[in-house]
Amino acid sequence: MAKDNNYNIETMTETERRNKEIIKSDEVVLQTEKLTKKFGGLIAVNNFDLKVSQGQISSLIGPNGAGKTTVFNVVTGIYKADGGKVIFKGEDLAGKKPHQIIKKGIARTFQNIRLFSNMTCLENVMAGQHCRSNEGTWTSILQTPGQKKEESEIKKNAENRLQQVGLWKYRDELAKNIAYGNQRMLEIGRALATNPDLLVLDEPSSGLNDKESEDLMDFLKEIIKDNLTILLIEHDMNVVMGISHWVTVMDEGKKIAEGLPEDIYSNPQVIEAYLGKDEEEKE
């Protein structure tokens, strides 16, 4: 089970497989064009272009403060872009609010887990179904048959999702009481419960141990078979190199490289961004 950290040797055959996949599906799901976001005088994201292809796992990497999370926040509508476009399935998302964007099919998780901590795990996932249901206040107060039916459907879907992320046994546990790794999975479960087309994960493996990261990678590989696209920010190079089909590297708000994981891994510009220029190494 122990996976070798030596990507170059191990992933060679996998690269070929992925190349084929890339050729097969070059339909772009999400695209940003010259995306710009400023905070006062600081340009957090600067003319940033990103392409995410259907059915693939795309990664966005970069050193701390590169603006990765800002890109995510602009894409999911939490921040408003100062310039450029975000195009999802051919539609411009400008001016859309987060709850509208999620209805279009972009679900996200957060870098520092944001669960509804005083609600049970099942309720957390049921909350994810909110945007896919539409019974109103009065029908809820009166508990009409239609409302009851929808409610049981919500519950059923949520239970399926909870089983999918392997947290079924914690269904009645408060979200704040379960282990950290499980909380991460619960957040992913909640995002999946919105039936997204694109799942945006902000450092899903941070704080997880090796085994948990490994499980997470297997899980992500499993769920993209279900007509899902994943975009993730990641620091853990094992995860990035292990599962990404396409990697985009960002530094100081700009894109500095993109390509297959192997190419990125040996790209001198990327190494420089991460480690800085090292005089001794140059010699």
Added chain:
Amino acid sequence: MKLNKDTNNKNNIYKYLPIFLLIIIFLIFPFIINAYWVDVLFFFGIYALLGLSLNIVLGEVGLFDLGHMGFMAIGAYTTAILNTTLGIPVIILLPISAIAAGAFAWLVTFPIIHLRGDYLCIVTIGMGEIVRLTLNNNPFGITGGSNGVYGIDFPSFGSIFIVDNSTKFYYYIWLIVGLTIIGLVNLQRSRIGRAWNCIREDEIAAESTGIDVRYYKLLAFVLGAGLAGLAGNVYATKLMIVSPESFSFMESCMLFSIVLIGGMGSIPGVLIGAAAISLFPEIFRTFAQYRMLIFGTAMVIMMIFRPGGIWPRKRGAVEFKSLLLKTGEDNG
């Protein structure tokens, strides 16, 4: 499968048994206590209704609202003015005053709904005070200034049944409270209630889970104000007079502490809180001058030992214990 169902039913019967008992006790209460205590229990009902209404805003959504009495005042004055000037029956004004209070809440909270925590709290204090002062200043000569409006009719269903004595008022208010509780429990168990709780837990996460935060906050305010308006209507018809000093800031604070004492978002908790606020001062009337002192001490002790309230809302508590054990096994 069938057996399973049967045991479920049995469990349900045991679960609801205390509630049935409570209802029966409430029904026979007026026959075993004197009229004074029936009145006390009526005001317990009013406070329960107000507590439930504030519980929507404060308990379910976590929005600090210290001007809730303002909404009740709108309901009470709507009833009083329309009844005394136009002679509209009070019972018809019951939904109308609820709608008036709800509409007013929508109007005043619409521009400020994005405010958080203390900021919202301060605005609602201001709002409540503005309502009270406006009523006091007798705009267009319709609110009667500090004398208020008097001579409000009793609620009557045609001429067949008139709610005209303490016992009838007691049943009248508790019928409304009962129906409200049923409605609110249903709401708690629906996607609306879940959305509210999500907003209370984490606004940003709620927004990016697909919940229209702004809409659901406004909804909570409008529903809460509507219920307060309802309470205002009943209050006005019971006292037959409404005056501005009934809707003071102190009263809003009382409502706030009902929800805090009982437990945020917990309906039985709110009932207990309402009982604490309305019954204890009557029971301990001999210590009336130390009331606030005891009250303050009780609050401090509460905050230390039971910060969640006397009866906080339990979620999935049934399997809580066994699951803890299971987690332990997994980790070990």
